[in-house]
Amino acid sequence: MKNRSLVSINDYSKEEIIKILDLAEEFEKNPRQETLKGKVIASLFFEPSTRTRLSFESAVQQLSGSIIGFASADTSSVSKGESLKDTILTVSNYSDLIVMRHPVEGSARYASEVSPVPIINAGDGANQHPTQCLLDLYSIRKTQGTLDNLDITFVGDLKYGRTVHSLAIALCHFNTRFHLVSPVELKLPSAVKRHIKEAKLQYEQYTSLNEVIDASDIIYMTRIQRERFPDPLEYEKVKNVYNLNNSMLSGSKDNLRILHPLPRVNEISIDVDTNAKAYYFEQALNGVYVRQAILASILALK
Amino acid sequence: MNKKRKELIVSAINNGTVIDHIPTESVFQVIRILGLDKTKNQVYFGTNLDSKKYGLKGIIKISDTYFANEEINKIALVAPSATLIEIKDFEVVRKANVTIPDNIEKIVKCFNPNCITNKQEVPTRFSVIYDENGNLKLACHYCEKNTSKENLTFV
Numbered sequence: 001m002k003n004r005s006l007v008s009i010n011d012y013s014k015e016e017i018i019k020i021l022d023l024a025e026e027f028e029k030n031p032r033q034e035t036l037k038g039k040v041i042a043s044l045f046f047e048p049s050t051r052t053r054l055s056f057e058s059a060v061q062q063l064s065g066s067i068i069g070f071a072s073a074d075t076s077s078v079s080k081g082e083s084l085k086d087t088i089l090t091v092s093n094y095s096d097l098i099v100m101r102h103p104v105e106g107s108a109r110y111a112s113e114v115s116p117v118p119i120i121n122a123g124d125g126a127n128q129h130p131t132q133c134l135l136d137l138y139s140i141r142k143t144q145g146t147l148d149n150l151d152i153t154f155v156g157d158l159k160y161g162r163t164v165h166s167l168a169i170a171l172c173h174f175n176t177r178f179h180l181v182s183p184v185e186l187k188l189p190s191a192v193k194r195h196i197k198e199a200k201l202q203y204e205q206y207t208s209l210n211e212v213i214d215a216s217d218i219i220y221m222t223r224i225q226r227e228r229f230p231d232p233l234e235y236e237k238v239k240n241v242y243n244l245n246n247s248m249l250s251g252s253k254d255n256l257r258i259l260h261p262l263p264r265v266n267e268i269s270i271d272v273d274t275n276a277k278a279y280y281f282e283q284a285l286n287g288v289y290v291r292q293a294i295l296a297s298i299l300a301l302k
Numbered sequence: 303m304n305k306k307r308k309e310l311i312v313s314a315i316n317n318g319t320v321i322d323h324i325p326t327e328s329v330f331q332v333i334r335i336l337g338l339d340k341t342k343n344q345v346y347f348g349t350n351l352d353s354k355k356y357g358l359k360g361i362i363k364i365s366d367t368y369f370a371n372e373e374i375n376k377i378a379l380v381a382p383s384a385t386l387i388e389i390k391d392f393e394v395v396r397k398a399n400v401t402i403p404d405n406i407e408k409i410v411k412c413f414n415p416n417c418i419t420n421k422q423e424v425p426t427r428f429s430v431i432y433d434e435n436g437n438l439k440l441a442c443h444y445c446e447k448n449t450s451k452e453n454l455t456f457v
């Protein structure tokens with residue numbers, strides 16, 4: 001992984017994924033180290049994402065690295081029409097690694113091709129968000145003790161939800177049984193199902209959430225995002241179809257944990273928050289350790 | 303139509319390449335893909351010609367020009383049935399079919415309007431894949447979306 005960009009979860013083999021998760025476990029035990037001392041990390045957020053940006057910045061600062069960059073495109077030279085290539089080449093003069101988030105799909109792959117320093121993709125439009133995927137895997141392994149042979153239920157927008165696509169593809173390494181709950185209009189795209197079929201794994205599709213809760217080890221809830229819909233009417237029809245509340249969990253397995261990439265709107269009721277099976281806030285904290293592991297392994301410091 | 307008259311429709315060449323059995327509607331695309339609109343050599347073409355096998359076909363003849371395989375294979379997306387005949391001193395020296403390459407660069411647009419290749423000056427790159435029904439698709443190297451044959455547009 002040394003000096004290699006992380007653009008898409010498909011860039012990592014199963015072994016590399018496990019290596020990152022193992023390293024993240026070490027950082028969780030000891031998150032404040034001087035691993036990145038003397039290193040400058042550029043954090044280029046061409047679109048705002050406070051949650052992801054703070055997670056990265058916290059990861060860097062706890063490891064004594066320094067951060068330069070911008071939090072949105074309108075305060076940077078990008079607003080003056082600078083091309084992505086020029087921005088990347090300029091910033092690479094001042095940094096050892098670039099974390100970037102950009103609203104255009106494929107921008108991170110392109111940046112990784114023109115940049116002399118490694119790129120970590122912190123989200124490129126509706127395409128990829130590999131660090132989210134790795135923190136999801138970390139959260140699953142941490143709560144279940146394993147990634148293998150689990151019943152994992154995805155709920156909500158399976159069509160446009162990039163976190164779902166990346167995670168589903170990554171889970172194909174681990175003999176997962178997939179339960180896919182979505183409105184008919186928002187089913188998992190065939191390009192993602194192809195990976196499941198190629199791995200010869202089981203999947204079932206549902207429109208109702210109730211029938212699958214009790215069989216699940218993980219329920220991965222997602223927000224139905226207005227901005228991903230080309231047609232606003234399509235969004236209005238489906239925006240409130242799923243709502244997970246505490247009473248629905250009464251027959252669920254003890255080891256069930258509920259994940260959500262956050263922010264949530266109303267797909268999980270607040271009465272679930274106090275249930276021990278709610279894991280979405282700890283999941284976000286795991287993001288810091290996983291990002292520390294990714295930074296350290298790309299910069300070959302661990 | 304006898305054989306002699308048929309040959310007269312598109313002039314014979316003594317040296318160069320004949321691309322035959324092009325779907326008639328793809329002739330102009332083939333010309334563009336191979337850059338024949340910019341060549342200094344003589345180019346003859348015909349469209350809506352009768353073909354026993356295909357109904358209507360197109361043909362292109364280019365003087366003093368021979369194509370590398372990877373170059374000619376670019377036309378396979380629009381003219382998979384095309385055949386290639388190379389001529390030297392009026393003799394046919396090579397016949398070949400086109401084959402669809404594994405990778406397609408620059409000639410096709412990504413159908414995703416939010417792809418970096420449609421937003422900034424980035425040349426397109428695709429790998430050729432087939433879905434479970436055997437339909438050809440182009441997987442974008444950048445945005446990772448698949449462009450299907452119906453959505454193909456050429457740069």
Ligand SMILES: [Zn+2]
Pocket residue numbers: 106412413414417418419442443444445446447
């Ligand atoms: Zn694309």
